[in-house]
Amino acid sequence: MDRPTPPSTAQTLPRNSHTWSPETNAEIRRAAETGIYDIRGGGAKRKLPHFDDLLFLGASMSRYPLEGYRETCDTSVLLGTRFAKKPIRLKIPVTIAGMSFGALSGPAKEALGRGATLAGTSTTTGDGGMTDEERGHSDQLVYQYLPSRYGMNPDDLRRADAIEIVVGQGAKPGGGGMLLGQKITERVARMRNLPQGIDQRSACRHPDWTGPDDLEIKILELREITGWEKPIYIKIGGARPYYDTALAVKAGADVVVLDGMQGGTAATQDVFIENVGQPTLACIRPAVQALQDLGMHRKVQLVVSGGIRNGADVAKALALGADAVAIGTAALIALGENDPKWGAEYAAMGTTADAYDDWHEGRDPAGITTQDPVLMARFDPLEGARRLRNYLAVLTLECQTIARACGKSHVHNLEPEDLCALTIEAAAMAGVPLAGTDWIPGRTGL
């Protein structure tokens, strides 16, 4: 903010309150004007302890690194080895998280499918059913089974490669979705069996089961319908990761997908996104602990999502015990979401590139989170697929670079002991020592 030139006489400067900041006051005025909470897309924007606060130790004298260009560092992942006859085989430890057709345009879903397939990984449907575009362009497609059951049908269930039962997501553990009327176009409405143009509120609980004892029976039904072929994932938000992971395992999951609070959503109340759930960093160790306590680590695979941006984040999540990570927001940015080239249009909407989050309004200049045919036409799915493939390749190369530096011939051999933390908070949350010490707050003595 431009500060006024201090007057020559003794006089205090105007001083904004930290409690009553301009952003806070603007939000009070907006609420008073409209009578509705702020709805937006994305994940938590507040500053949180994150993977940036961790560092790898690397190899030197006591550990020996691998040669970058000659010695293999395997990145393959097998998901669903517990009960499913046909596990998912990924070439890289990065998958594409569930994002709905409706929240995203058809071409954007197609680009995700093409890009992921080129990179040897899977994509995931979302709240709104499976489209032919994404099924056709995704070599391996995970079909989400959500509380709303929009578009749910046995044919798509059978043509999916895995089934992900969504209990919660990191942006809103305990909440359902909010997709506003502008995006409920004729096709979206038809797929969801809703009147066109209404504000759509998705359910927060499943309609026909509540709790892990009933979920076990639901999983039995889904397995019976699909011949016990497909891995059953259970997706949980970062709420109580130890208990939720343990209960997912007890209910019969093949894979647990754990989404921290930086994980995105197409549309939910800002108050929910910013105030409910735990940071991704804080969720991983309790979940891994639950798997270890049940003797199921690496037998029931753990996929972590929420704020994965680069290969270092991937490597850190794996080192903390994940089997793979999933990306949503990062994949959209790779496709071209929030690109500064649309700066003038963002400015016209009162925002800027990289801050635009009103995905539910359907006016995305990048043509990705929209159902507007004019805006959609700006997005080329082939170009988007190429960009996503490149980005996934970089994530993998970066992850391998770090793994080799730590002497690992498979990225799954990264372990918490390869890490140290820069802050006490991160050390406590990740359960790794503060750099330069052997102190893990909450685990070892001072």
Add this chain to the structure above:
Amino acid sequence: MCGIVGLFLKNDSMRPRLGEMLTDMLITMTDRGPDSAGIAIYGEGDQLKITVQSDSPQTGFAGLDADLAAALDGPVTMRVIDTHAVLTLPDGTEAQARAFLLDRGLRVMGTGHSMEIFKEVGLPRDVARRFGLRAMSGSHGIGHTRMATESAVTTLGAHPFSTGTDQCLVHNGSLSNHNRMRRVLADKGFAPLTANDTEVAACYLSSRLAEGADLGQALEGTLQDLDGFFTFVVGTRTGFGVVRDPIACKPATMAETDDYVAFGSEYRALADLPGIEAARVWEPEPATVYFWER
């Protein structure tokens, strides 16, 4: 998260078969709760009984009856069943006996004139076999199979919970205000011993009964004071009650004939009861108290 079974006999000639019927019902609910299992059985007898548990029963129960008799200065008998022992005591010695037993490092499962409680970690089939549940007789009983949500998988964390003489409670669901309620109950002198939300509900009922409420009133109170999702089945010396929360998502099935009232989390638990084909089978309504007294 769990499976519940309950059986309240109206026909006294069926009493010798109570254990057998309840055991089959309990084992059927294994999928809903493989972590631990327990049963409260209301049998004959006028004498005060305490059921205690020891992880090392050989040493834990050695000479216990004689030592307790000496401490209480009155007759004590002891029946050891696996990790549990049922002690009969002179009336009026409950508090003294409880303190003595806790001091010996034993866990008190429950006290009652007719009620005995047996619960352990493990599969329902194994728990039933260890205690010989099948051979037990009585007028009514309640059983539970547990899939632990947040509190530990331990003997004390297993259901039924008994927090008052001849009172027991089992639960399917998850309470959302049990920590706050725990502090309120502690102030009233009904502090739960475990971190389990179900024990809070049991203590709540005991506190209300101690204040003079009848079972029906105490169950009505759960609808006001406990939040979250619950189906409770409770037993007293002469009664058997059921209540579900107002949302009532957790499953509950009941059956009634001239011979019995039965409760099961699923119909499967009731499927082999005698005369079930002709029974009135229904689901308890939300926020509605059901209870039977003999």
Add this chain to the structure above:
Amino acid sequence: MQTIDLATTPLRELNTALQAQAAQTNQTEWQILNPKGAHAIAVGLDAPIEVTVRGHTGYYCGGMNKQATIRVAGSAGPGVAENMMSGTVVIEGDASQYAGATGNGGLLVIKGNASSRCGISMKGIDIVVHGNIGHMSAFMAQSGNLVVLGDAGDALGDSLYEARLFVRGTVKSLGSDCVEKEMRPEHLDLLRDLLDRAGADARPEEFRRYGSARKLYHFNVDHAAAY
């Protein structure tokens, strides 16, 4: 008639056999013995076969059914005919909670009573209940028809979309945004057809129709108490 006894045949074998039936099968009649409340009986079928279950079923009997006619000569547990696409499911006894949940099509007939949340989030299925239904029935129901010859419990049709609800008896209470609506000739015709197909002995004129007031379709702070 093919007979499968669940006392001796694993569930997996039962469903594998039923799911393997094609549209042009000559084994069109099946009966299942000793269900004893077992879960996921006859799920994911996709052929015009007739299956009779002799006894009570557990959760999700007839789940995601297409084309098949499934008759339960007994009562059904939670989520019977959940997400049904087409075909017919008939329950001779009572149905537990969530009957016909999220169903997209086909006809579900319950000769006895249905418990809570009957027709929750229904998406096009037709449900005819000869007896009563429990609380929160047709919650968030999107489309299709729910016909009740008896009484309805609390909060009928809460947060309803375009599903049509017809009740002959009393309604304990209506949920948010659910209102009684005028019964027009086309509704009487629709109802007559549904009653006929469900073998229900009732006249369309005896019913009242309930539907969405459509006040929650777009957010309005004046309706905040209903959200």
